[in-house]
Amino acid sequence: MSTSESAAIPAEEQARLIETSKRCAAYQAVQDHLLPAYTRVGIGSGSTVVYVVEAIAALGADATRAMTFYPTGAQSEELIEAAGLALQPISKLAAGAQLDVAFDGADEVDDDLNLIKGGGACLWQEKIVATSARQFVCVADFRKQSPRLGTSWKKGIPIEVLPMAAPRVLAELQRIGSLNPRVRPGLPGKAGAIVTDNGMWIIDAPFAPLLLPRDGTGGTQAGNRDGGVWTVDALADHLIKIPGVAEIGLFYGSNGLQVASGAQKPVAAYFGMADGSVEVKMGAS
Numbered sequence: 377m378s379t380s381e382s383a384a385i386p387a388e389e390q391a392r393l394i395e396t397s398k399r400c401a402a403y404q405a406v407q408d409h410l411l412p413a414y415t416r417v418g419i420g421s422g423s424t425v426v427y428v429v430e431a432i433a434a435l436g437a438d439a440t441r442a443m444t445f446y447p448t449g450a451q452s453e454e455l456i457e458a459a460g461l462a463l464q465p466i467s468k469l470a471a472g473a474q475l476d477v478a479f480d481g482a483d484e485v486d487d488d489l490n491l492i493k494g495g496g497a498c499l500w501q502e503k504i505v506a507t508s509a510r511q512f513v514c515v516a517d518f519r520k521q522s523p524r525l526g527t528s529w530k531k532g533i534p535i536e537v538l539p540m541a542a543p544r545v546l547a548e549l550q551r552i553g554s555l556n557p558r559v560r561p562g563l564p565g566k567a568g569a570i571v572t573d574n575g576m577w578i579i580d581a582p583f584a585p586l587l588l589p590r591d592g593t594g595g596t597q598a599g600n601r602d603g604g605v606w607t608v609d610a611l612a613d614h615l616i617k618i619p620g621v622a623e624i625g626l627f628y629g630s631n632g633l634q635v636a637s638g639a640q641k642p643v644a645a646y647f648g649m650a651d652g653s654v655e656v657k658m659g660a661s
């Protein structure tokens with residue numbers, strides 16, 4: 377469904393379609409990627425992951441008894457516990473051990489399965505859990521599909537920062553071409569900035585839609601200071617090195633099936649569509 381088509385649908389019906397599409401994507405992803413033999417499962421954050429946990433719980437206690445679930449923050453901790461599943465912090469995963477699979481949502485997914493994450497301010501733990509998994513699977517609704525990051529998600533790339541460094545990080549973001557980066561405010565009724573599960577702040581840094589490394593720049597900066605545009609990889613590599621930045625909400629890197637920990641991109645992205653179908657996009661191997 378195009379943006380103009382979806383704009384013609386009454387808001388209530390649109391909200392219902394979006395919820396249905398999230399649920400369909402989540403159930404399909406769980407059916408395809410949660411094998412009965414798995415014992416260690418990462419659970420991400422956000423409203424789509426609610427349906428992932430629902431789908432897992434629906435398998436029944438016999439199917440999940442031997443499984444342990446690793447959260448990406450306070451919200452997913454609560455989800456896991458409320459579903460009666462076994463909870464374990466990622467700090468208890470033995471050194472060198474891997475999760476069998478991790479499921480998480482995204483704010484935007486580009487054609488190469490690079491992601492923007494962190495709309496819910498959980499990006500740091502989300503990246504730790506995703507990169508601890510042999511397979512990271514993304515679940516999302518149709519609004520998240522996009523050719524280039526920054527096309528539909530206009531709020532900016534979420535960046536988790538040490539509060540004392542925020543002014544300097546903001547200045548550097550402006551220098552490298554971010555369009556009005558801002559510290560994310562707290563929820564209504566709470567004065568000051570939002571504070572993450574790790575005691576940090578979030579800066580949202582909008583950039584012009586990012587190029588894919590394969591767009592011909594070889595993964596280098598395409599001259600943003602002269603009005604050019606960043607590639608995903610070049611921007612991510614720059615952002616993560618700014619002093620005071622704890623983690624960035626770009627999940628990026630080389631393509632390929634993840635057979636070892638460390639890859640940030642999903643092996644597959646499941647998109648629930650407005651017509652009730654699910655589109656699956658596989659990472660290139």
Ligand SMILES: O=C(CO)[C@H](O)[C@H](O)COP(=O)(O)O
Pocket residue numbers: 420421422423424425480481482483492493494495496497498499502
């Ligand atoms: O990155 C995230 C939280 O930090 C979420 O996965 C992302 O914001 C998507 O959330 P939702 O499923 O509610 O659209």
